[in-house]
Amino acid sequence: LPDWYAMRSGEFNVFPDGVAEPENSQQVQELLQWAMQHQVQVIPYGGGTSVAGHITPQASSQPILTLSLARMNNLISLDRTSQIARFGAGTAGPHLEQQLAEHGFMLGHFPQSFELSTVGGWVASRSSGQQSIRYGRIEQLFAGGRIETPRGTLNIPTIPASSAGPDMRELFMGTEGRVGIITEVDVRVQRLPEHESFHCAFLPDWDSAVNLVRQLVQNKVQLSLLRLSNPEETRTHLLLGADGLAVKWLNRYAALRGSPDGKCMLTFGTSGTKSQT
Ligand SMILES: Cc1cc2nc3c(=O)[nH]c(=O)nc-3n(C[C@H](O)[C@H](O)[C@H](O)COP(=O)(O)OP(=O)(O)OC[C@H]3O[C@@H](n4cnc5c(N)ncnc54)[C@H](O)[C@@H]3O)c2cc1C
Known part of the structure; x- marks a missing residue:
């Protein structure tokens, strides 16, 4: 959110003085030596998806160099x-x-x-x-x-x-x-697995959903994905996917079985050989 706000408002506050894009480890080493010699702060940068704020420079009297690994991508x-x-x-x-x-x-x-x-x-x-x-x-x-x-x-x-x-x-x-x-x-x-599939189940309330997830995990049922969404996230997922044909069919089906409102969605997946899945 802070990044989004900065981009919309144009108020970036502190930003790096330079960006380096080394192509190999040797160049990274040279940059670190140079930075040490000139008292430059270095911030490594991967995809920039950090949600913890570590790639955002802090106000400092020292110059700041963002070191992007983008070119080392093979x-x-x-x-x-x-x-x-x-x-x-x-x-x-x-x-x-x-x-x-x-x-x-x-x-x-x-x-x-x-x-x-x-x-x-x-x-x-x-x-x-x-x-x-x-x-x-x-x-x-x-x-x-x-x-x-x-x-x-x-x-x-x-x-x-x-x-x-x-x-x-x-x-x-x-x-x-x-x-x-x-x-x-x-x-x-x-x-690569021979077979992979993903499914959803709707559960009537949070307590029974948590209970089911606990049983699946404690009994070590071999799944590749297990995600429980509370009623609010379930509703958001369905709204975001509302243009999809599958979601339209799902809503129609859910209407017959009672509205999905207030329900929890359990998403799970399996992967492996055909016989395992
Ligand atoms: C929409 C969204 C969903 C997310 N979902 C998940 C999730 O499901 N699971 C999860 O664990 N996290 C999640 N995150 C957080 C984030 O994506 C992860 O922390 C991810 O591992 C960061 O990778 P990055 O390459 O983008 O690193 P960056 O954001 O570029 O950097 C992250 C930190 O690592 C340092 N760094 C980066 N590359 C290097 C390197 N090569 N050497 C040394 N230090 C380095 C940076 O200085 C910074 O401190 C999510 C973030 C967003 C925005």
Whole structure:
């Protein structure tokens, strides 16, 4: 909302003095050295979908440089045996899935900001997706990567879970760019599912809906997506989709069975082999 308000009113208050668009990790390292030498503040920028305000510069006597990862947006390598793919940190969701699909793989990380947010941003903000119930949150998907800091480069290898000491990956997830700039990200990928389907069910009230969700989760029913909308969100979804033929049929059906007003919508999905789904 603050961004939207600034764009409509033209009152941007503080904004960066410059934007850099490096093409590789080496250039990111050079920019950090330059920034340190000239006392410039650096803000890493992925897809810019942050809702926490960290990409918005604060008033400062120092110059501010936004460092966009937008040009580092490609699949760098794919190890089909261990199913680990390396991406440039600025790769946005759709481009990431498209590049994997060409090889028969997918990541399955779908935050609601999927279209714009980037794999580096997901790690930096410890993101979770709409289908994390099946594919895992970013904690399970982030296998390693390359991080540039003013003190040099840090490579985090894709080692499996170990009982010896803390996991280095945990030090970087959720740091919002404070400890370094993630330039390359290794993620655990999966083969594309044979079959995927999504469904909706309407439940009479919030208490019975919550009870059903709890039972599904506690009994570990294998779903790829599970989202419960309260009556207000249900109504909004139906209004937003009101032009769609499917929603018209749904409303007609619902009218026969009693109005959807006041009901809760449970959206769920399955994915896997045909027999599993
Ligand atoms: C409509 C909408 C829906 C959303 N839905 C979800 C959701 O379902 N789940 C969820 O978890 N979040 C959600 N978010 C929040 C946001 O999309 C996530 O936090 C996302 O992971 C941010 O990714 P980004 O690439 O846009 O990062 P940015 O917004 O560009 O940056 C986020 C933070 O990470 C830092 N950063 C970015 N890239 C790097 C990098 N390469 N190295 C180091 N630091 C970096 C930035 O400095 C900033 O502090 C939503 C946001 C919006 C606007």
